[in-house]
Amino acid sequence: MxxxxxxxxxxxxxxxxxxxxxxxxxxxxxxxxxxxxxxxxxxxxxxxxxxxxxxxxxxxxxxxxxxxxxxxxxxxxxxxxxxxxxxxxxxxxxxxxxxxxxxxxxxxxxxxxRRPRQVTKEPLAHEPPRVFGPMRIDVAAREVRMGGDRVVLTRTEFDVLESLTARAGQVMSRREIIDDVWGAAWVGDEQLVDVHVAHLRRKLGDPAGDPQFIHTVRGVGYRLGLFAQREGQ
The missing domain is CATH 3.40.50.2300 (Response regulator)
Structure with missing residues (x-):
């Protein structure tokens, strides 16, 4: 510390x-x-x-x-x-x-x-990578690739993306994302989520005005695009 x-x-x-x-x-x-x-x-x-x-x-x-x-x-x-x-x-x-x-x-x-910070050595319940168009997320390795190129994310950015991709197509409120990523005991400004989503969009090449992946649902929160499908589905 x-x-x-x-x-x-x-x-x-x-x-x-x-x-x-x-x-x-x-x-x-x-x-x-x-x-x-x-x-x-x-x-x-x-x-x-x-x-x-x-x-x-x-x-x-x-x-x-x-x-x-x-x-x-x-x-x-x-x-x-x-x-x-x-x-x-x-x-x-x-x-x-x-x-x-x-x-x-x-x-x-x-x-x-309390949040997991180390790369998991063994697959989590053998979960296959999550594939959303050109974006591929390996949760076990905590790795994101876009069209084959590795996207470097901070731990928090990865956790926010993992939370959204775990519920692809569903609208998640800022509070639900905070509970997933920071924990239910966290108290603070929920705008924190907006900043990390903005970072993710920039790194994924996903402009807020015309998003392919992370969509804003006004007054509620965010949703991963409905086009997304898990690998093998």
């Missing part, structure tokens, strides 16, 4: 809470040290402040996404929508606005870590 915040007293308080829950915790206090330490330690979770000296939190987040699919929880003193969305667009999985309760942050971490 890596905590990155230039407010040392706050970082130390959060670190103590997490350490009491049995997590191994490392603290750093500036942007360059965050990237360097993450490369060395390969943490499962990075708790990352938005305002950092040397390299701000958005740049750190983008840097981490070049080599890591760790969970990133962004800390921000600004609750305005552009700031929170900027963190999510940079690759963060979730955000918490300061001031916050350390207990709330620990709860967010625990919910995230």
């Amino acid at each position: 890596l905590i990155v915040d230039d407010e040392k007293p706050l970082a130390e308080v959060v670190g103590r809470y997490l350490a009491r829950q049995g997590y191994e915790v490392e603290l750093v206090f500036d942007g360059p040290a965050a990237v360097r330490t993450a490369r060395e330690l390969d943490p499962d979770v990075v708790i990352l402040d938005l305002g950092l000296p040397g390299l701000d939190g958005l740049d750190v987040c983008r840097g981490l996404r070049e080599f890591s699919d760790c969970y990133i929880i962004m800390l921000t003193a600004r609750a305005e929508e552009p700031d929170t969305l900027a963190g999510l667009r940079a690759g963060a999985d979730d955000y918490v606005t300061k001031p916050f309760s350390p207990r709330e942050l620990v709860a967010r971490v625990e919910v995230m870590l």
Whole structure:
């Protein structure tokens, strides 16, 4: 667990809470040290402040996404929508606005870590790949290919796509996607789903104005296109 915040007293308080829950915790206090330490330690979770000296939190987040699919929880003193969305667009999985309760942050971490993060070595009940036109999803290997080319997704992006493809043709509300991906205990802005769907569309080459795969159902949520068929069906 890596905590990155230039407010040392706050970082130390959060670190103590997490350490009491049995997590191994490392603290750093500036942007360059965050990237360097993450490369060395390969943490499962990075708790990352938005305002950092040397390299701000958005740049750190983008840097981490070049080599890591760790969970990133962004800390921000600004609750305005552009700031929170900027963190999510940079690759963060979730955000918490300061001031916050350390207990709330620990709860967010625990919910995230309940999600499977490692590539499964054995097939899940021998499920065949899910094939949707040119898109092929191997759930066991956590791999997506488009026309034979591998699509690089973050863990959260893959989980959102897996949730939608598991219910192809059905409309899923944002809350249902959150329950699947973040867990029923997650509390926060459901717009988080919209940002990750936007990332998926960009990486899949699936424009929102003329989608082939992920369709928006206004006022409800999202649906994977009805054309999609599982392999072997």
